[in-house]
Amino acid sequence: EVQLVESGGGVVRPGGSLRLSCTASGFSFDDFAMSWVRQAPGKGLEWVSGINWNDASTGYADSVKGRFIISRDNAKNSLFLQMNSLRAEDTALYYCAREGGGSSSNQAFDVWGQGTMVTVSS
Amino acid sequence: SYELTQPPSVSVSPGQTASITCSGDKLGDKYACWYQQKPGQSPVLVIYQDTKRPSGIPERFSGSNSGNTATLTISGTQVMDEAVYYCQAWDSSSYVFGTGTKVTVL
Numbered sequence: 001e002v003q004l005v006e007s008g009g010g011v012v013r014p015g016g017s018l019r020l021s022c023t024a025s026g027f028s029f030d031d032f033a034m035s036w037v038r039q040a041p042g043k044g045l046e047w048v049s050g051i052n053w054n055d056a057s058t059g060y061a062d063s064v065k066g067r068f069i070i071s072r073d074n075a076k077n078s079l080f081l082q083m084n085s086l087r088a089e090d091t092a093l094y095y096c097a098r099e100g101g102g103s104s105s106n107q108a109f110d111v112w113g114q115g116t117m118v119t120v121s122s
Numbered sequence: 123s124y125e126l127t128q129p130p131s132v133s134v135s136p137g138q139t140a141s142i143t144c145s146g147d148k149l150g151d152k153y154a155c156w157y158q159q160k161p162g163q164s165p166v167l168v169i170y171q172d173t174k175r176p177s178g179i180p181e182r183f184s185g186s187n188s189g190n191t192a193t194l195t196i197s198g199t200q201v202m203d204e205a206v207y208y209c210q211a212w213d214s215s216s217y218v219f220g221t222g223t224k225v226t227v228l
Contacts, residue, residue, distance in 0.1 A: 035217065037217075037219075044208065044219060044220075044221055044222045045157070045159075045165065045208050045210075045219040045222075046219065047216065047217035047218065047219065050217065059215050059216060061216060062123065095164060095165075100167070100170065100176075106153070106155075106170050106171050106174075107153050107155070107170075107171075107211075107212040107217075108153075108155035108167055108170035108171070108210070109157075109165070109167060109210075110167050110170070110176060112164040112165055112166075113164065114164055115164060
């Protein structure tokens with residue numbers, strides 16, 4: 001079964017840091033680009049960051065650029081998001097998502113995890 | 123930055139057709155996709171590359187994209203289709219999601 005499982009969420013004070021992880025199973029992880037997408041409570045979806053299959057290319061939303069770092073370890077089928085200088089507005093459910101199409105991306109997220117909650121509060 | 127605009131809500135009677143629009147500058151020049159999200163659940167991809175349905179998605183879901191508007195159509199809408207639907211596209215090295223449309227089946 002194709003599956004993504006996120007972990008690492010929690011409560012952190014403004015200015016603090018947190019590292020999210022996503023473990024993939026059921027597919028060849030190193031064949032796919034991956035992204036993090038977040039959803040603030042009661043709000044819509046927001047793309048946060050993405051990384052291509054071999055770690056050579058990354059992208060960030062303007063709202064997190066310079067504060068968040070995406071990375072992956074293909075040997076461990078894992079995706080990461082290092083979040084620094086956290087703000088109240090970063091409070092959200094963070095999803096790990098697979099970009100469909102393999103090496104020929106179809107620019108759509110075809111597999112999603114269940115999400116891990118990040119709360120930034122003093 | 124690029125924006126995708128959707129109507130906040132759409133109401134449809136069971137068995138009828140629901141159409142959800144997604145508007146963005148020259149959206150027809152990009153690929154659009156659509157997600158369904160039910161309360162407390164992760165999003166599910168229902169349409170990608172404008173018109174394609176992933177495996178397991180019912181045929182009643184279809185999509186189109188031209189000009190500045192992409193449209194998701196649900197034919198013969200069922201009660202189980204009640205959800206929030208988001209469009210999404212890729213622009214200038216970023217993925218952009220639409221504002222979301224709550225579809226109510228009553």
